[in-house]
Amino acid sequence: MIRILPTEKNTVFFHLAYDEACMKAVKEERVAPTMRLYTYSEPATTIGYFQRYADEIKENTHTVARRIAGGGCWKHQKEIMYSIIAPESYFSQDIQKSYGQIIKPLMQALRKLGKETHYTPLDKLRLASKICAEHAQTRKDGILLQQGRILLADDAQENTDAYCGVGSYEQVHDAIREEYKKAFRAEEGTMSSEEREHAQELVEKYASEEWNTFK
Amino acid sequence: MQKIQTTIAGGKTLCVHAEKKDSKLEKVYISGDFFLSPPEGIHALEEAIQGFVSTDTQALQEVLMYVVQREDIRMHGFDENTIVQLIQQLP
Incomplete structure (x- = not known):
C-alpha cells in the first residue's frame, strides 16, 4: 500500500528534509511508501547532489539548497513538486525504466488536460x-526517492525557449x-509526528552552507 | 584546479576537476547533473583516485572498479572508464 499525503506548502529546506526523513521511516517500515505533492x-x-555550487549559482538572489538526488x-x-519514496522493489531495477514507470501517471494526467507530452530519457518530460x-532520482539503502517538478502555465519565468x-x-x-492515487492504488495518509520532527531536525542541514557548498 | 567535461547519455554533463602535483592527482571532484547511487558513492570514487598518477589508466580503472563494486555504485550513462578517459584529457 502506498499512502498519499495532503498537499503542503512549506520551505524548500523543509521539503528536502522531509524526503530524507521519510526515506528513513520507509526503510525502517515505520510508515508506508509515500507519494506527495x-x-x-x-x-x-x-x-x-553532484553539482558544483560555484558552477551553478552565479547570482545568489534566491534561497538555494542542494538536493539529495542528482539531476540539474x-x-x-510557480510549479508543483512531487516526491515518491518507496522500496526499490516497487519499481524496475533499471534506472531509466523506473523513471518511466513513475512519470507515466503524470503523462496520463496531463493527457486528460489535453496536453500530449513525451518522455525524453533520462529525466525530462x-x-x-x-x-x-x-525529475531526479536517487536510491539509498534499498529505498528509491524520485523528486520532480511540473511547471505551471502562468509561470512567466519559465515560459522561455526551453521551458513551458x-x-x-x-x-x-x-x-x-x-x-497517481489511481495508478498506485494509494490511500490517503498523513505525515507522522515522528517524521515531521525528524524533518525539522534535518532542516538545519539543508539550510547550511556546509551542505550546500560541499562541492 | 583543472577542469574537463563531457556530455553523456541524455545530454547530461560529467565533469572532473583535479589538481595535479608531479603528475599525481591531488584534489579530485566529480560533478554534473547525472544519476549515481548511492549519492555518497561519489565521494568514495573521488577519494580513491587521489594520489594516483593521472596517466596510469590501468591503475585508475582498477581502483575505480574496486570502489564501484565495494560501494555497490550504479551510474547511468557513464562508467568508471568514462571518468578515467576524462582524467587523461586534463591539461
Missing part, C-alpha cells in the same frame, strides 16, 4: 520540444493527484 513557500533554486539546477517559481517537467507550463495550479494539481 507540494509547493515551496518562496522562490528557490535547488541543485543536484532547478529554478523554482516535454510538451512539443519544451521541457514541462523535470502545462496549466493552472488547480487543474494540474487535481489531475496529477487523482491519477
